[in-house]
Amino acid sequence: xxxxxxxxxxxxxxxxxxxxxxxxxxxxxxxxxxxxxxxxxxxxxxxxxxxxxxxxxxxxxxxxxxxxxxxxxxxxxxxxxxxxxxxxxxxxxxxxxxxxxxxxxxxxxxxxxxxxxxxxxxxxxxxxxxxxxxxxxxxxxxxxxxxxxxxxxxxxxxxxxxxxxxxxxxxxxxxxxxxxxxxxxxxxxxxxxxxxxxxxxxxxxxxxxxxxxxxxxxxxxxxxxxxxxxxxxxxxxxxxxxxxxxxxxxxxxxxxxxxxxxxxxxxxxxxxxxxxxxxxxxxxxxxxxxxxxxxxxxxxxxxxxxxxxxxxxxxxxxxxxxxxxxxxxxxxxxxxxxxxxxxxxxxxxxxxxxxxxxxxxxxxxxxxxxxxxxxxxxxxxxxxxxxxxxxxxxxxxxxxxxxxxxxxxxxxxxxxxxxxxxxxxxxxxxxxxxxxxxxxxxxxxxxxxxxxxxxxxxxxxxxxxxxxxxxxxxxxxxxxxxxxxxxxxxxxxxxx
Amino acid sequence: xxxxxxxxxxxxxxxxxxxxxxxxxxxxxxxxxxxxxxxxxxxxxxxxxxxxxxxxxxxxxxxxxxxxxxxxxxxxxxxxxxxxxxxxxxxxxxxxxxxxxxxxxxxxxxxxxxxxxxxxxxxxxxxxxxxxxxxxxxxxxxxxxxxxxxxxxxxxxxxxxxxxxxxxxxxxxxxxxxxxxxxxxxxxxxxxxxxxxxxxxxxxxxxxxxxxxxxxxxxxxxxxxxxxxxxxxxxxxxxxxxxxxxxxxxxxxxxxxxxxxxxxxxxxxxxxxxxxxxxxxxxxxxxxxxxxxxxxxxxxxxxxxxxxxxxxxxxxxxxxxxxxxxxxxxxxxxxxxxxxxxxxxxxxxxxxxxxxxxxxxxxxxxxxxxxxxxxxxxxxxxxxxxxxxxxxxxxxxxxxxxxxxxxxxxxxxxxxxxxxxxxxxxxxxxxxxxxxxxxxxxxxxxxxxxxxxxxxxxxxxxxxxxxxxxxxxxxxxxxxxxxxxxxxx
Numbered sequence: 003x004x005x006x007x008x009x010x011x012x013x014x015x016x017x018x019x020x021x022x023x024x025x026x027x028x029x030x031x032x033x034x035x036x037x038x039x040x041x042x043x044x045x046x047x048x049x050x051x052x053x054x055x056x057x058x059x060x061x062x063x064x065x066x067x068x069x070x071x072x073x074x075x076x077x078x079x080x081x082x083x084x085x086x087x088x089x090x091x092x093x094x095x096x097x098x099x100x101x102x103x104x105x106x107x108x109x110x111x112x113x114x115x116x117x118x119x120x121x122x123x124x125x126x127x128x129x130x131x132x133x134x135x136x137x138x139x140x141x142x143x144x145x146x147x148x149x150x151x152x153x154x155x156x157x158x159x160x161x162x163x164x165x166x167x168x169x170x171x172x173x174x175x176x177x178x179x180x181x182x183x184x185x186x187x188x189x190x191x192x193x194x195x196x197x198x199x200x201x202x203x204x205x206x207x208x209x210x211x212x213x214x215x216x217x218x219x220x221x222x223x224x225x226x227x228x229x230x231x232x233x234x235x236x237x238x239x240x241x242x243x244x245x246x247x248x249x250x251x252x253x254x255x256x257x258x259x260x261x262x263x264x265x266x267x268x269x270x271x272x273x274x275x276x277x278x279x280x281x282x283x284x285x286x287x288x289x290x291x292x293x294x295x296x297x298x299x300x301x302x303x304x305x306x307x308x309x310x311x312x313x314x315x316x317x318x319x320x321x322x323x324x325x326x327x328x329x330x331x332x333x334x335x336x337x338x339x340x341x342x343x344x345x346x347x348x349x350x351x352x353x354x355x356x357x358x359x360x361x362x363x364x365x366x367x368x369x370x371x372x373x374x375x376x377x378x379x380x381x382x383x384x385x386x387x388x389x390x391x392x393x394x395x396x397x398x399x400x401x402x403x404x405x406x407x408x409x410x411x412x413x414x415x416x417x418x419x420x421x422x423x424x425x426x427x428x429x430x431x432x433x434x435x436x437x438x439x440x441x442x443x444x445x446x447x448x449x450x451x452x453x454x455x456x457x458x459x460x461x462x463x464x465x466x467x468x469x470x471x472x473x474x475x476x477x478x479x480x481x482x483x484x485x486x487x488x489x490x491x492x493x494x495x496x497x498x
Numbered sequence: 499x500x501x502x503x504x505x506x507x508x509x510x511x512x513x514x515x516x517x518x519x520x521x522x523x524x525x526x527x528x529x530x531x532x533x534x535x536x537x538x539x540x541x542x543x544x545x546x547x548x549x550x551x552x553x554x555x556x557x558x559x560x561x562x563x564x565x566x567x568x569x570x571x572x573x574x575x576x577x578x579x580x581x582x583x584x585x586x587x588x589x590x591x592x593x594x595x596x597x598x599x600x601x602x603x604x605x606x607x608x609x610x611x612x613x614x615x616x617x618x619x620x621x622x623x624x625x626x627x628x629x630x631x632x633x634x635x636x637x638x639x640x641x642x643x644x645x646x647x648x649x650x651x652x653x654x655x656x657x658x659x660x661x662x663x664x665x666x667x668x669x670x671x672x673x674x675x676x677x678x679x680x681x682x683x684x685x686x687x688x689x690x691x692x693x694x695x696x697x698x699x700x701x702x703x704x705x706x707x708x709x710x711x712x713x714x715x716x717x718x719x720x721x722x723x724x725x726x727x728x729x730x731x732x733x734x735x736x737x738x739x740x741x742x743x744x745x746x747x748x749x750x751x752x753x754x755x756x757x758x759x760x761x762x763x764x765x766x767x768x769x770x771x772x773x774x775x776x777x778x779x780x781x782x783x784x785x786x787x788x789x790x791x792x793x794x795x796x797x798x799x800x801x802x803x804x805x806x807x808x809x810x811x812x813x814x815x816x817x818x819x820x821x822x823x824x825x826x827x828x829x830x831x832x833x834x835x836x837x838x839x840x841x842x843x844x845x846x847x848x849x850x851x852x853x854x855x856x857x858x859x860x861x862x863x864x865x866x867x868x869x870x871x872x873x874x875x876x877x878x879x880x881x882x883x884x885x886x887x888x889x890x891x892x893x894x895x896x897x898x899x900x901x902x903x904x905x906x907x908x909x910x911x912x913x914x915x916x917x918x919x920x921x922x923x924x925x926x927x928x929x930x931x932x933x934x935x936x937x938x939x940x941x942x943x944x945x946x947x948x949x950x951x952x953x954x955x956x957x958x959x960x961x962x963x964x965x966x967x968x969x970x971x972x973x974x975x976x977x978x979x980x981x982x983x984x985x986x987x
Contacts, residue, residue, distance in 0.1 A: 393674070394644070395637040401565065407682050421682075425675050432670055436663075444651065444659045477571065478563050 010076040018125035037117035045094040048086035055083040071198035075134040080488035092253035099464035100246040122149035157244035165238035179222025186215035203274040227259035230293025240312035245356035253349035268493040286327035293320030298430035334490035336405035343398040350387030350468040357457035372447030383469040388435035390472040397476040501558035512621035523610030574630035583627035593744040599952030618645040632691035661733040668730035677718025697767020709776030721754025725787040739850030747842035755816035772823040784818035785915040792922035825982040827903025832978040837892035840964040841884030847957035848878035851949035866939030877961035882927035892967030
């Protein structure tokens with residue numbers, strides 16, 4: 003039996019089925035080991051699929067042997083393979099590093115529950131990514147959301163509770179909007195399979211319900227993706243979540259929502275709705291720009307390290323949406339490359355924060371003054387990932403900035419304005435990152451570190467692996483770019 | 499060693515040295531400094547070993563990684579870059595000798611970090627010098643900014659951090675805000691950013707766009723310190739003097755003017771730019787910087803700040819020479835990079851020696867110091883004369899070529915600027931020289947002798963180089979004439 007054809011389904015069911023077992027692993031450290039090995043296995047599955055897809059392959063899997071549109075279809079193309087890499091990579095690396103930080107923040111007896119929820123989030127996110135069926139996307143979205151509420155609220159910080167409540171309410175509104183949209187499309191076409199939907203919408207005589215559905219789905223997913231100004235749930239949720247949860251979610255959670263948004267739009271709507279491309283572009287472009295500028299400005303004056311990075315995520319989501327709103331090969335390539343590169347940069351930054359948090363309980367900037375003296379390696383990793391976030395050449399972040407500016411320049415006069423905005427916001431990123439760097443390195447210490455020396459080796463090592471990956475993918479970005487490029491072609495090939 | 503691999507060795511060797519310094523620093527100071535010295539000598543050996551190939555007309559090249567179609571990390575050695583690399587790597591040896599004397603005598607903290615970052619800055623400098631396209635150049639240009647930041651902020655107190663912030667802010671804002679869009683624009687219109695003999699932009703861009711793109715490049719390359727993006731250079735003077743000497747008189751600032759020269763010669767193309775009237779503003783901008791910076795230097799009371807403003811003016815000599823767009827002037831631009839490097843590093847070495855021996859930093863304190871420190875002030879005098887352009891110093895040679903080029907182009911602005919600035923240079927350097935040798939020392943000042951021997955050794959060596967360059971400049975001119983001949987063919 004050839005196992006390769008089953009990879010798409012294994013990608014989902016391995017973490018999902020493992021989750022209840024992890025719950026049973028009571029002895030100390032065992033739950034972590036179990037969850038980590040499952041996450042690593044998921045990552046290997048994603049990697050092997052990505053290699054096949056980059057070589058021009060494609061996975062399509064009919065659950066239970068029932069062919070689509072009657073059965074449930076899973077499919078993995080270039081775009082999904084890229085997302086799977088990001089999600090499983092973030093899941094595996096953060097779990098690998100998680101133990102010291104989780105031991106610090108979560109009581110021993112609740113840890114199996116915590117790791118089980120973690121695997122459910124992972125399963126939900128990869129489920130969304132491999133599903134070729136609108137309703138299954140909703141189901142997996144709910145699985146990942148519910149489990150992530152548990153993760154975020156699971157830490158010792160009581161302020162996480164109001165934050166997660168806000169997230170819960172807004173996330174549910176988003177999911178409901180999405181479901182309403184899917185319901186309307188189902189009403190008009192009688193199908194839930196995305197490919198089938200695309201084929202059938204053309205035959206629908208009354209287009210109005212479809213238009214309404216497009217509105218609901220776009221808004222609902224934009225809420226999930228924290229597109230400005232629907233981002234208000236994000237900063238507090240990321241700030242007060244346990245540190246390792248922030249690493250995981252910040253690296254991949256919103257990107258999966260953007261993935262669904264873009265996929266729905268390009269696969270289902272653009273080919274069939276007259277003028278929809280323009281609407282999509284005109285709707286997203288101003289929001290993306292506003293998000294970039296407003297969030298970057300807020301981050302420049304933010305006093306709490308985690309919230310500063312969380313707010314910066316809203317700006318970075320703006321870059322991803324900006325590239326997508328160009329609707330060109332170059333724009334989509336930039337957008338997808340930035341999904342990957344931002345995951346690396348922000349994941350690395352939050353990992354460095356987790357390192358700092360081992361010895362500094364209060365993560366407000368003024369409390370972290372002089373931390374580089376006791377934790378030089380952590381601070382250096384923060385600088386490397388920060389440079390990548392700013393987009394300094396030689397780092398992964400530069401590649402996406404370069405592509406984004408190149409894509410913007412294709413748009414004539416508007417392009418120059420866009421380039422100016424991208425550059426100004428890069429300089430804003432320089433300001434907010436450098437505020438942190440100066441605080442860590444040069445300010446006299448206010449509080450003593452609650453422990454000697456560096457963060458535990460396990461955490462520090464993974465942080466540096468990610469930091470070096472930021473440089474590695476800045477000098478040798480061929481593989482993610484090949485995937486991103488194939489993904490952009492796939493989406494555009496659909497509309498043409 | 500094959501010249502192609504020598505490029506990679508020249509760039510990676512300083513990184514290895516940095517690592518070696520970090521490791522050796524844990525064991526002993528002597529070991530660490532031995533690594534620095536031998537490393538510097540090794541780098542010079544590798545770089546200078548490439549010279550015969552260049553003289554023979556070879557252009558070693560190597561590609562490391564193709565990031566995207568048309569965009570790659572690639573190196574190609576040509577005479578301008580070779581000269582810059584040979585200059586920086588050669589002076590690094592002398593500067594290391596000086597650093598050891600200076601850092602020990604002043605009991606500076608974090609010396610391992612200092613030597614480490616210094617080596618990294620040299621790696622970035624080699625990358626800038628050998629870059630084969632705009633993308634690669636930009637990569638190492640930014641690496642140079644970042645690796646010198648810890649050196650500028652070395653002292654770590656509030657005032658230093660503020661100055662270092664100006665340093666980093668100006669250099670990164672100009673490079674990200676102006677240089678980067680100019681590079682991407684070039685790639686978009688020309689389809690490539692490779693440095694090519696004769697330029698790549700001819701036929702792809704015309705009219706006012708040429709002037710605009712040139713402006714983005716000139717002000718984007720903040721390291722060239724064309725006003726108004728010069729503020730970082732005086733700010734960088736808070737660094738320990740060896741940093742000011744090698745980096746802010748040679749490596750970093752020369753990386754700036756080198757980049758501009760290289761862009762004019764290999765991206766725009768001299769002939770293309772000469773035929774395009776919208777590019778003529780550059781001579782005026784450089785001329786303004788020369789005069790304005792000299793006037794500002796007249797008013798400085800702090801020796802290092804005076805030298806910084808003098809550097810700003812001297813850098814614009816190179817920019818102006820390149821912007822005259824005549825073969826002789828292009829040679830003059832390259833020669834001036836060398837002549838100014840020898841003279842200015844000597845002046846900074848002297849300033850650092852005075853600080854080390856006497857704790858004096860202001861001009862008013864220098865009365866009669868020549869009698870206490872004859873070697874130092876002798877070297878200082880040679881450096882000052884070279885800045886003015888008096889024979890027999892190196893500064894005379896480059897001024898000769900720049901003037902000859904300006905006459906060839908009939909560029910009256912350039913001719914007038916050179917004459918006026920010579921007078922201004924004399925006006926701010928000669929009083930110092932006079933005061934040091936002939937004024938009487940203030941009563942009650944502390945007795946002191948010369949700076950430590952390693953410091954004196956280094957500054958004597960560079961003073962001799964300044965004098966020697968007047969007599970033995972043939973190889974440099976021969977090498978740089980290749981650039982002109984290549985274009986003419």
